[in-house]
Amino acid sequence: MLRIEGLTAEIDGKEILKGIDLEVPTGEVHAIMGPNGSGKSTLSYVLSGREGYEVTGGSATLNGVDVLAMEPEERAAAGLFLAFQYPVELPGVGNATFLRTALNALRRAKGESELDAMQFLKLARERMKALSMPEDMLKRGVNVGFSGGEKKRNEILQMALLQPSMAILDETDSGLDIDALKIVADGVNAMRGPGFSALVITHYQRLLDYIVPDRVHVLIHGRIVKSGGPELARELEAQGYASVQAAA
Amino acid sequence: MPAVTETIETVQSVTESTYKWGFETDIEMEFAPKGLNEEIVRFISAKKNEPDWLLEWRLRAFAAWKTMEEPRWAAVKYPPIDYQDAHYYAAPKTKAGPKSLDEVDPELLKTYAKLGIPLREQEILAGVEGAGSVPAEGRMPVAVDAVFDSVSVATSYKERLGKEGIIFCSISEAVQEHPELVKKYLGTVVPQGDNFFAALNSAVFTDGSFVYIPKGVRCPMELSTYFRINAKSTGQFERTLIIADEGSYVSYLEGCTAPMRDENQLHAAVVELVALDDATIKYSTVQNWYPGDAEGKGGIYNFVTKRGACRGARSKISWTQVETGSAITWKYPSCILQGEDSVGEFYSVAITNNYQQADTGTKMFHIGPRTKSTIVSKGISAGHGQNTYRGLVRIGAKAKGARNFTQCDSLLIGDLCGAHTVPYIENRCVSAKVEHEATTSRIAEDQLFYCRQRGLTQEEAVGLIVNGFCREVLKELPMEFAVEAQKLLQISLEGSVG
Numbered sequence: 001m002l003r004i005e006g007l008t009a010e011i012d013g014k015e016i017l018k019g020i021d022l023e024v025p026t027g028e029v030h031a032i033m034g035p036n037g038s039g040k041s042t043l044s045y046v047l048s049g050r051e052g053y054e055v056t057g058g059s060a061t062l063n064g065v066d067v068l069a070m071e072p073e074e075r076a077a078a079g080l081f082l083a084f085q086y087p088v089e090l091p092g093v094g095n096a097t098f099l100r101t102a103l104n105a106l107r108r109a110k111g112e113s114e115l116d117a118m119q120f121l122k123l124a125r126e127r128m129k130a131l132s133m134p135e136d137m138l139k140r141g142v143n144v145g146f147s148g149g150e151k152k153r154n155e156i157l158q159m160a161l162l163q164p165s166m167a168i169l170d171e172t173d174s175g176l177d178i179d180a181l182k183i184v185a186d187g188v189n190a191m192r193g194p195g196f197s198a199l200v201i202t203h204y205q206r207l208l209d210y211i212v213p214d215r216v217h218v219l220i221h222g223r224i225v226k227s228g229g230p231e232l233a234r235e236l237e238a239q240g241y242a243s244v245q246a247a248a
Numbered sequence: 249m250p251a252v253t254e255t256i257e258t259v260q261s262v263t264e265s266t267y268k269w270g271f272e273t274d275i276e277m278e279f280a281p282k283g284l285n286e287e288i289v290r291f292i293s294a295k296k297n298e299p300d301w302l303l304e305w306r307l308r309a310f311a312a313w314k315t316m317e318e319p320r321w322a323a324v325k326y327p328p329i330d331y332q333d334a335h336y337y338a339a340p341k342t343k344a345g346p347k348s349l350d351e352v353d354p355e356l357l358k359t360y361a362k363l364g365i366p367l368r369e370q371e372i373l374a375g376v377e378g379a380g381s382v383p384a385e386g387r388m389p390v391a392v393d394a395v396f397d398s399v400s401v402a403t404s405y406k407e408r409l410g411k412e413g414i415i416f417c418s419i420s421e422a423v424q425e426h427p428e429l430v431k432k433y434l435g436t437v438v439p440q441g442d443n444f445f446a447a448l449n450s451a452v453f454t455d456g457s458f459v460y461i462p463k464g465v466r467c468p469m470e471l472s473t474y475f476r477i478n479a480k481s482t483g484q485f486e487r488t489l490i491i492a493d494e495g496s497y498v499s500y501l502e503g504c505t506a507p508m509r510d511e512n513q514l515h516a517a518v519v520e521l522v523a524l525d526d527a528t529i530k531y532s533t534v535q536n537w538y539p540g541d542a543e544g545k546g547g548i549y550n551f552v553t554k555r556g557a558c559r560g561a562r563s564k565i566s567w568t569q570v571e572t573g574s575a576i577t578w579k580y581p582s583c584i585l586q587g588e589d590s591v592g593e594f595y596s597v598a599i600t601n602n603y604q605q606a607d608t609g610t611k612m613f614h615i616g617p618r619t620k621s622t623i624v625s626k627g628i629s630a631g632h633g634q635n636t637y638r639g640l641v642r643i644g645a646k647a648k649g650a651r652n653f654t655q656c657d658s659l660l661i662g663d664l665c666g667a668h669t670v671p672y673i674e675n676r677c678v679s680a681k682v683e684h685e686a687t688t689s690r691i692a693e694d695q696l697f698y699c700r701q702r703g704l705t706q707e708e709a710v711g712l713i714v715n716g717f718c719r720e721v722l723k724e725l726p727m728e729f730a731v732e733a734q735k736l737l738q739i740s741l742e743g744s745v746g
C-alpha cells in the first residue's frame with residue numbers, strides 16, 4: 001500500500017507539488033491523469049528519490065515504511081519501481097549485464113542468493129517471450145539504438161524481472177503504436193494480483209482501455225482535484241481537463 | 249549536499265582503505281648505498297656478474313644520461329626528483345641467481361600469496377586482486393616471473409616451456425645463459441640514449457623478464473611478470489625484452505603493486521619487443537602501483553618507455569593497458585611498423601582519481617607499405633585527476649597504403665578533474681589513410697539515477713557505466729585479467745560520483 005499525505009515538493013525553489021493526498025491499496029492499479037506541467041512526472045521522481053527534487057512537507061510510505069528517507073536504491077529494494085518516461089541509454093553496458101546486476105542487487109538486498117549468468121538467461125528468456133521481445137535485445141547496449149517502443153518494452157521487461165510490489169509507470173504509453181501499447185499493457189496486467197500495485201501516469205485514456213484502473217485521479221497544478229472510477233478517464237477524454245479545472 | 253562536494257568527501261574517505269596491496273614485507277634486504285654515479289653502475293653490474301660488454305653498455309648509457317634533462321613536455325607536475333637520494337639496488341638477502349621455489353624465502357612466498365600471484369606451477373593467475381588463488385579445473389595455467397624490488401625471485405613453468413624451445417627467465421639469467429640473444433637485441437628498439445628515463449634505466453636496470461619464442465612456436469600459456477616494489481627509498485628499474493621469432497605467437501601479461509608510503513618512488517622501466525616475419529606479440533598490462541593518498545601524498549612515479557618493433561612482414565604487436573595506479577603515469581607504448589603489412593595496436597584505459605596524473609598514449613611509426621595501426625584510448629578522470637592522451641601517428645613516404653584509425657574517448661566524473669587529448673598526425677604519404685575520432689562525456693545524473701532506481705548502489709552504477717565505457721579495451725585483455733581489471737576499475741573509482 002502506497003500512502004501519500006500532504007506531499008509538497010519543489011525544484012529550484014519552485015513549488016510543483018502543492019499537497020498531494022493519495023492512497024493506492026495493495027493489489028490495486030490507479031491512474032493519474034493531468035495536463036502537461038501538472039506535476040505528474042515530478043510526483044514519480046519525488047517518490048523514487050531523484051536528485052534535485054526537494055520534499056518540503058508531507059509524507060509518503062510504502063507498506064508503512066517512509067520511502068522519502070531512503071536512497072533511491074533502497075526504495076528499489078523496498079519494492080518501488082519506476083518505468084521511465086525517457087529510458088536512459090548506457091553505452092557499452094550490455095542489457096543482460098544491466099538486468100542481471102539489477103536483479104542480483106535486489107536479491108542481495110532481500111537476502112536471496114544471486115543468479116548466475118545461466119540462471120538469469122533462462123529467466124530473462126521466459127519473460128521476454130511473454131513480452132514478444134526479440135532475444136537480441138539482451139545483447140545490445142542498454143537502450144542504445146532502441147526504438148521508442150523497444151525502450152518502453154525494455155522498461156516493462158525490467159519490471160517483469162524485478163517483480164516490484166509498487167510500480168509507477170510514467171507515460172509509458174507515449175510514443176507507442178497500438179501493437180506495442182497492447183504488449184506493454186499485457187505486461188502490466190500479467191503482474192496484477194494481490195501483491196502488486198501500480199500508479200499509471202498518462203495523458204490519454206487510450207492506455208486505460210487496456211490497463212483498466214481501479215481508480216483514476218486528476219492532477220492539476222500540483223494537487224489532486226478529482227478522483228473517481230475508470231469512467232472518469234472517459235469523461236476527461238470527452239470533455240478535456242478544463243471542465244475539471246473549472247469545477248476545482 | 250551538492251553532488252560534487254559529496255564526491256570529494258566520499259573519495260577522500262575511501263581511498264586509503266581501497267588500496268589493498270599497500271602492505272609491506274618485512275624481509276632482510278641488501279642495498280646499494282644511496283646515490284647514482286659510475287661506482288653504483290659498476291656495483292650493479294658486478295652484483296649480477298655481468299660480462300664486460302654489458303658493463304660498457306651501461307656506462308655509455310650513464311654517460312649519456314648525465315648530459316640529458318628530464319622531459320618537461322608532458323602535462324604532469326611534480327617537484328624535482330633528487331636522483332642522488334635513492335637506492336639503485338635493493339634485493340632480498342638470499343643467494344643470487346635462479347633457484348627452485350623451495351629455496352625462496354618463505355616471507356616472499358607469503359607476499360605473493362597475499363597478492364594472489366601463483367608462483368607454484370598448476371596454480372592459476374588470480375590476477376591483480378584476490379587473496380589466495382584457487383586452482384580451477386580446465387583453466388589455462390599462467391607462467392609467472394616475479395620481480396621483487398631489484399631482482400627476479402622466481403619463474404615458473406620454465407621446464408615445460410623449455411620443451412618447446414621457449415626461453416622465459418629473468419633478464420639477469422638470460423645475460424648469463426643466452427648472452428648472444430641479449431646482445432643481439434638489447435637496446436635495438438629503445439636505444440640507451442633514447443630519452444632521459446630510458447638512459448637512466450639502461451645504466452641501472454637490475455632485473456626484468458626475458459622471453460624468446462622460437463620459429464613457428466605458439467606459446468602454449470600466458471606468460472606474465474609481476475612487479476613488486478617493497479623497499480623504501482628505492483627505485484625500480486626493470487628491463488623486459490621479448491623476441492618473437494618468425495611465425496611465433498606469445499601473449500604476455502604484466503602486473504604491479506607497491507606498499508603505501510608517503511614518499512614518491514620512481515619506477516622507470518624499459519620494455520622492448522621484437523616481432524619477426526608473421527610473428528604476433530600481445531602485451532597486456534594491468535598497472536596498479538600505489539597511487540598516493542587522497543591529498544596526493546606519496547605514490548609511484550611511473551615513467552616508462554615501452555616500444556615494439558614489427559621488423560618482419562605481417563608481424564603484429566598489440567599493446568593493451570589498464571592504468572589505474574601510480575601518482576604519475578608517463579608512458580607511450582609504441583610500435584615501429586617496419587615490415588610490410590605489419591600491424592600495430594594500442595588499447596588503453598587510464599583512470600586518474602584524487603590527485604593522480606596520467607600522460608599516456610602511443611606512437612605508431614608507419615614505415616613499411618600497407619602497415620596498419622589501431623588506437624583506442626579511454627581516459628577516465630575523477631576527483632582532481634588529470635588525464636592526457638598524447639599520441640603520434642607518423643606515416644613515412646614509403647608507407648604506401650598505410651592506414652590508421654584512432655579513437656580517443658574521455659569520461660569525466662565531477663568537475664574538478666581534467667581530460668586532454670593531444671593527437672599528432674604526420675603523414676608523408678598520399679595514399680595513406682588516417683582517421684581520428686574523439687569524444688568527451690560525463691557520467692550523466694540521469695544514468696546514475698536510472699541505475700540506482702533499479703537497485704544498484706552509486707558505486708555499482710559508476711562501475712557499470714565505466715566498464716561499459718571501457719568495453720572495447722577490456723575485451724582485448726586475456727579473460728582472467730579482464731575480470732580482475734573490471735573489479736579494479738570499480739575499486740579505483742569508489743565514491744567518485746559526480
